[in-house]
Amino acid sequence: MSVTPGKNVDEMKYESGGANGYRMYLMLCGGTGCVSAGSYEIKNALEHELEKYNLSNEVSVVMTGCNGFCANGPIMVVQPDGIFYQFLSVKDVPHLVEEHMLKGRPVEKLMFTPPDEKSVVPKMSDIGFFKKQRLLALRNRGLIDPEKIEEYIARDGYKALAKVLTEMKPEEVIQEMIASGLRGRGGGGFPTGVKWKTCREAPGEPKYVVCNADEGDPGAYMDRSIIEGDPHSVLEGMAIAAYAVGSSNGYVYIRHEYPLALERLEKAIADAREYGLLGKNIFDQGFDFDINIHCGAGAFVCGESTALMASMEGRPGEPRAKYIHTVEHGLWDKPTNLNNVETYANVPLIVQRGVKWFTSIGTGDVSENPWGGSKGTKVFSLVGKVRNTGLVEVPMGITLREIIFDIGGGIPNGKKFKAVQTGGPSGGVIPEDLLDLPVDFDQLTRVGSMMGSGGMIVMDEDDCMVDIARYFIDFLVGESCGKCLPGREGLTQISRMLNDICDGQAQEGVLELLEETCNTVTSCSLCALGGSAPNPVLSTLRYFRDEYEAHVREKRCPAGLCKNLITYSIDPDKCNGCMLCARECPQNAIDGEKKKPHKINTDLCIKCGICKDVCNRDAVIVK
Amino acid sequence: MSLVTMNINGHEVKAENREPILKSIRAMGIKVPTLCHMDGLEPYGVCRMCVVQVKHGKRTKLVTSCNFPAAEGLEIQTDTEEVLQHRRMMAELLLARSPEVKKVQEIAASLGITKSRFKVAETSDCILCGLCVRVCDEIVGASALGFIGRGKDRVVGTPWYVNTDSCIACGACTYVCPTGAMQMETLTKERWRRELSGKERICRYARMGLISNKVCPNNFECATCEVDQQLFDEFGTHPILALKPGLHQHPKQVGHFSLIEDRSYFQGHTWAKTSKEHTRVGVDDFAQKVIGGISRVAFRAEPGDVVHRGDPALNVSNNGHRATMLFPISGKIIHINPALEDDPSLVNEDCYDRGWLYTMKPTNSYEDKSTLINPDEADQWTQDESDHLFSILTDSKSAALSDGGELLHNFSRNLEKKDWERITNSFFSGGELS
Numbered sequence A: 001m002s003v004t005p006g007k008n009v010d011e012m013k014y015e016s017g018g019a020n021g022y023r024m025y026l027m028l029c030g031g032t033g034c035v036s037a038g039s040y041e042i043k044n045a046l047e048h049e050l051e052k053y054n055l056s057n058e059v060s061v062v063m064t065g066c067n068g069f070c071a072n073g074p075i076m077v078v079q080p081d082g083i084f085y086q087f088l089s090v091k092d093v094p095h096l097v098e099e100h101m102l103k104g105r106p107v108e109k110l111m112f113t114p115p116d117e118k119s120v121v122p123k124m125s126d127i128g129f130f131k132k133q134r135l136l137a138l139r140n141r142g143l144i145d146p147e148k149i150e151e152y153i154a155r156d157g158y159k160a161l162a163k164v165l166t167e168m169k170p171e172e173v174i175q176e177m178i179a180s181g182l183r184g185r186g187g188g189g190f191p192t193g194v195k196w197k198t199c200r201e202a203p204g205e206p207k208y209v210v211c212n213a214d215e216g217d218p219g220a221y222m223d224r225s226i227i228e229g230d231p232h233s234v235l236e237g238m239a240i241a242a243y244a245v246g247s248s249n250g251y252v253y254i255r256h257e258y259p260l261a262l263e264r265l266e267k268a269i270a271d272a273r274e275y276g277l278l279g280k281n282i283f284d285q286g287f288d289f290d291i292n293i294h295c296g297a298g299a300f301v302c303g304e305s306t307a308l309m310a311s312m313e314g315r316p317g318e319p320r321a322k323y324i325h326t327v328e329h330g331l332w333d334k335p336t337n338l339n340n341v342e343t344y345a346n347v348p349l350i351v352q353r354g355v356k357w358f359t360s361i362g363t364g365d366v367s368e369n370p371w372g373g374s375k376g377t378k379v380f381s382l383v384g385k386v387r388n389t390g391l392v393e394v395p396m397g398i399t400l401r402e403i404i405f406d407i408g409g410g411i412p413n414g415k416k417f418k419a420v421q422t423g424g425p426s427g428g429v430i431p432e433d434l435l436d437l438p439v440d441f442d443q444l445t446r447v448g449s450m451m452g453s454g455g456m457i458v459m460d461e462d463d464c465m466v467d468i469a470r471y472f473i474d475f476l477v478g479e480s481c482g483k484c485l486p487g488r489e490g491l492t493q494i495s496r497m498l499n500d501i502c503d504g505q506a507q508e509g510v511l512e513l514l515e516e517t518c519n520t521v522t523s524c525s526l527c528a529l530g531g532s533a534p535n536p537v538l539s540t541l542r543y544f545r546d547e548y549e550a551h552v553r554e555k556r557c558p559a560g561l562c563k564n565l566i567t568y569s570i571d572p573d574k575c576n577g578c579m580l581c582a583r584e585c586p587q588n589a590i591d592g593e594k595k596k597p598h599k600i601n602t603d604l605c606i607k608c609g610i611c612k613d614v615c616n617r618d619a620v621i622v623k
Numbered sequence B: 001m002s003l004v005t006m007n008i009n010g011h012e013v014k015a016e017n018r019e020p021i022l023k024s025i026r027a028m029g030i031k032v033p034t035l036c037h038m039d040g041l042e043p044y045g046v047c048r049m050c051v052v053q054v055k056h057g058k059r060t061k062l063v064t065s066c067n068f069p070a071a072e073g074l075e076i077q078t079d080t081e082e083v084l085q086h087r088r089m090m091a092e093l094l095l096a097r098s099p100e101v102k103k104v105q106e107i108a109a110s111l112g113i114t115k116s117r118f119k120v121a122e123t124s125d126c127i128l129c130g131l132c133v134r135v136c137d138e139i140v141g142a143s144a145l146g147f148i149g150r151g152k153d154r155v156v157g158t159p160w161y162v163n164t165d166s167c168i169a170c171g172a173c174t175y176v177c178p179t180g181a182m183q184m185e186t187l188t189k190e191r192w193r194r195e196l197s198g199k200e201r202i203c204r205y206a207r208m209g210l211i212s213n214k215v216c217p218n219n220f221e222c223a224t225c226e227v228d229q230q231l232f233d234e235f236g237t238h239p240i241l242a243l244k245p246g247l248h249q250h251p252k253q254v255g256h257f258s259l260i261e262d263r264s265y266f267q268g269h270t271w272a273k274t275s276k277e278h279t280r281v282g283v284d285d286f287a288q289k290v291i292g293g294i295s296r297v298a299f300r301a302e303p304g305d306v307v308h309r310g311d312p313a314l315n316v317s318n319n320g321h322r323a324t325m326l327f328p329i330s331g332k333i334i335h336i337n338p339a340l341e342d343d344p345s346l347v348n349e350d351c352y353d354r355g356w357l358y359t360m361k362p363t364n365s366y367e368d369k370s371t372l373i374n375p376d377e378a379d380q381w382t383q384d385e386s387d388h389l390f391s392i393l394t395d396s397k398s399a400a401l402s403d404g405g406e407l408l409h410n411f412s413r414n415l416e417k418k419d420w421e422r423i424t425n426s427f428f429s430g431g432e433l434s
């Protein structure tokens, strides 16, 4: 089947699910998180039960992409009423189907209850986690079956491609992208339209369009989720880019640890080819474009543009030291347009809904200068010490406070917020008094962090800032390529110093040396990994220097986390001698008679913290 | 090449556009420390010692001078306090890694650093400058070395740690290693001593293609060997660095045929490549393609012979068709390529590098120069020869061209004798007969 502009795309709507006349749709989350929590088993159970009540013709079960609220999975939304169910299990299914699908009585026990509240919030759109989100890149989240191209098309998919091919010149598409102020979502925030323009104007044939789906940040899965949930949005964005820069060859560089995303991507490409949306003479407009997949098995550094291209060419995935841009000399030395998954996913929407609409979302003014602001939204992976962890898409300019407290539901267990780290492992840490910072590319950079690819890790009072810096640096030392001296030796020494500080081994003067080393690594490294790697250290030094000083001078860890710097003891006033801790201590380091205050033998204590966890009376003191 | 004007430490200088700025900086006598740079190798830009400050337009930034391209209007400062600070920091980092290495101590001392403030743990004599890996790849052409591991576990070794047969124990890596860490040559020789016997014990210089086949009488103790001494004396450096047999010059395509820019070409489709002392000669891509799958070669001269330009150099045959290729220059034969006797198809596979024929000492380089086709003219000449060839082939009744008018692979097999003779006379006779 081939698609000709306009007409058939609309016609296809009627062929696809939307008009098939089901009374009810069960949109079951098929993202990686929910799948591993058992959503396919639930799907089987649902279908079985529906069959039992003869409802199969009235109620349809649809597997969707990730909803973002992964911590509460498996998740299901019942449409059209928008009822939200969470933590589903196979044994809930018979009751649920009988009550809700048969008798029309939604099941409260499976609904969401906000922390510290008693009554449930039945509708997805009323849940705090979803309320403040603005879905552009994730526009089809939970609404379509990502494995069915018809459903993407039914939601106006591939209309933007039809529009650019039939109505716009490549230069006009580029102009539109520049005017929209769209900036790269992969980390650098480079204006997408400006990059396309350079690529179009660069001499050399053929040109390549590459999608960066390497996503090596630990804990981040924005790109995976987009590909799993709405692969065609990325393919369409790439096709538009290809038309704009004058390319007919596309590649998606995806990490091999993403089997589900890979599978859906492969299917999406095959389907798009079958529909004539990839391949030769697309929309009969004489435009050829096809996409192939390249599986990367590399380290974090392979996401860097030159390393990524080296790896695609079959060479070691290392950045190259050359003062030329990949957009002019990229893959096989040819002009190559590299964008991130989320960047491409935004493109069709901008084409469809226009610059005016897109620039109404976000910060700054990009009418004169594409660097003049941050437009549109950004997807973040919100993790750490927040109640609602998951993927969130928010408009640029939203404050950190809104993300962490309104969407994330605040800090659990009655603890106090301490800091938030944004931008992945080489981002910076932002303290409490900057919580009202509007989130955009330039503001985050200004305070010593960055947008990066959208990692966001929330920390509470129990987190030690030196330990956090140490953790990220150790990750980066292991994931860097080791090619350049500052990146390799500099980070190795920074890691040693941080470990010494945490272990109480550091000497006076270490903080100055640490700063000096960080500055050289930032300024002299070969690639942006080294150039940004010191951020976690520099930002924690900037905002939490007293914490470092306590470690170095007083050999004390204020957060009570660094094992060598703390001792465990028992508060005799609080202890009632229940003996719980003495029984649980793996070292038998706790002595004491029944009903009398206990004591910890610090020579034996390994600071595992079990006593503190088991004590009902909060009598264990860590100092 | 166009010239650009830049400013270095307040002085105007001219430089070739896009040539690394280190060259201009050094030409002014300014000292810039470098560890991973070597003339003749591709810039690598990893030691970062050569940082300088450049201002281009409004933006000032730090760049590595060994690979930053010259451009009009650059303002370069080589010794600002910031630059020196970073260099000192890097020297300290290096000193902590390789405290015993003399070269490192020297560079550090030149920046006023004698002691590192960093903890010294896990030291190594290798500074990962990559000179060995690159010399073996770019100049020797053996690619026997590579980097293994990442981050702080990065080391130099053989690819995949496999004992490699590609090492020819030339010792170029040891020769260029600034720290004495590189031991590959020794390891390979030890293996040869264990595993090779009698005639298999081929001299490393024969393996490099620098001398005729010769069996090592010295148990691979090169340092005590006369041949080794002679060659070093003759070249004034490691012989392989002077001859650069594997140096990757990328051929460029002119129609159906490729050319390499660092050669001069003889009318009879042989080439000459001149280095300081010696000239190498071989056949060009046109000849190789026209002759087709070469099954036999016979050298027409021996080491020691003195030959003239246009004298017969090599007989080749392909399936009964014969041709004689001529010397492009006059001179004394030093070596013949021993590899060709075993494997004549090297001429087809790699006519510009491994398929070379002779190394010679030129006797009349002035006259050679004026008669040979220089690289600038070679494009046009190849185009003309190509047109000429096609007109002959279109006339002929033999199946040499495809329906689309493309050359068929190994088309000469199908040529009738008459056509073949017409071709050899037209193209390989050095212009004298046609």
Ligand SMILES: Cc1cc2nc3c(=O)[nH]c(=O)nc-3n(C[C@H](O)[C@H](O)[C@H](O)COP(=O)(O)O)c2cc1C
Binding pocket: A183, A184, A185, A186, A187, A188, A189, A190, A192, A212, A213, A214, A215, A216, A217, A300, A301, A302, A303, A304, A305, A306, A338, A339, A340, A341, A343, A453, A527, A528, A529
């Ligand atoms: C160490 C390092 C890792 C990176 N990893 C990624 C990644 O996983 N995904 C990504 O899209 N960009 C990554 N980038 C950024 C890319 O180099 C590149 O800027 C980006 O893909 C361009 O696309 P954009 O303009 O759409 O953001 C990384 C950069 C560095 C320095």
Ligand code: SF4
Binding pocket: B135, B136, B140, B142, B143, B144, B145, B166, B167, B168, B169, B170, B171, B172, B173, B174, B184, B185, B188
């Ligand atoms: S000795 Fe071996 S490893 Fe070293 S440059 Fe020669 S061929 Fe390469």
Ligand code: SF4
Binding pocket: B125, B126, B127, B128, B129, B130, B131, B132, B133, B156, B173, B176, B177, B178, B179, B180, B181, B182
């Ligand atoms: S062995 Fe020598 S030449 Fe090779 S990387 Fe190490 S220091 Fe450099």
Ligand code: FES
Binding pocket: B033, B034, B035, B036, B037, B044, B045, B046, B047, B048, B049, B050, B051, B064, B065, B066, B067
């Ligand atoms: S000499 Fe320039 S980076 Fe090493």
